[in-house]
Amino acid sequence: MIQAHDSVLVQTLGRLLIPLIQLFGVYVLFFGQYGPGGGFVGGVLLGTSVILAILVFGPGSSHSAVAITLLHGDGLGLLIFAGVGGLCLIGGGEYLNYADLEIPGLETASRRYVGIVLTQIGVAIDVAVTAISIVISLSFHDHDEDSHA
Numbered sequence: 001m002i003q004a005h006d007s008v009l010v011q012t013l014g015r016l017l018i019p020l021i022q023l024f025g026v027y028v029l030f031f032g033q034y035g036p037g038g039g040f041v042g043g044v045l046l047g048t049s050v051i052l053a054i055l056v057f058g059p060g061s062s063h064s065a066v067a068i069t070l071l072h073g074d075g076l077g078l079l080i081f082a083g084v085g086g087l088c089l090i091g092g093g094e095y096l097n098y099a100d101l102e103i104p105g106l107e108t109a110s111r112r113y114v115g116i117v118l119t120q121i122g123v124a125i126d127v128a129v130t131a132i133s134i135v136i137s138l139s140f141h142d143h144d145e146d147s148h149a
Helices: 008-030 039-057 062-073 076-090 108-139 144-148
Strands: none
Touching: 008 039, 008 108, 039 062, 039 108, 062 108, 076 108
């Protein structure tokens, strides 16, 4: 079971670093099509920031409540990713061919940009939720099961 860290220095650095990591994760997510990064790396950074909050502030904190709430969005990333592909098919094109994305009032370049960003957001959500889910399932393991074995 994870316990809250009792060092004031660690908690202060956590309060400083966690929002910076999240900001950098959002930056990597949205500007990943121009350089290294994208949905997977942005999702890892966002998930890691929540995991760091659980490790620093403990499972009884409001950060852990946020992490457990985020677990309810497990299929949301897949729905976004598949939904963008489905909208491309509805537009008469190929799956994830963003030029055929049905968004009225946008030219082809803008449709491609929106399509890429939406699919990257879907990937980031699934990666972050999966990382948080793994840590929570390992950290909140019932120790009574181990004593019966």
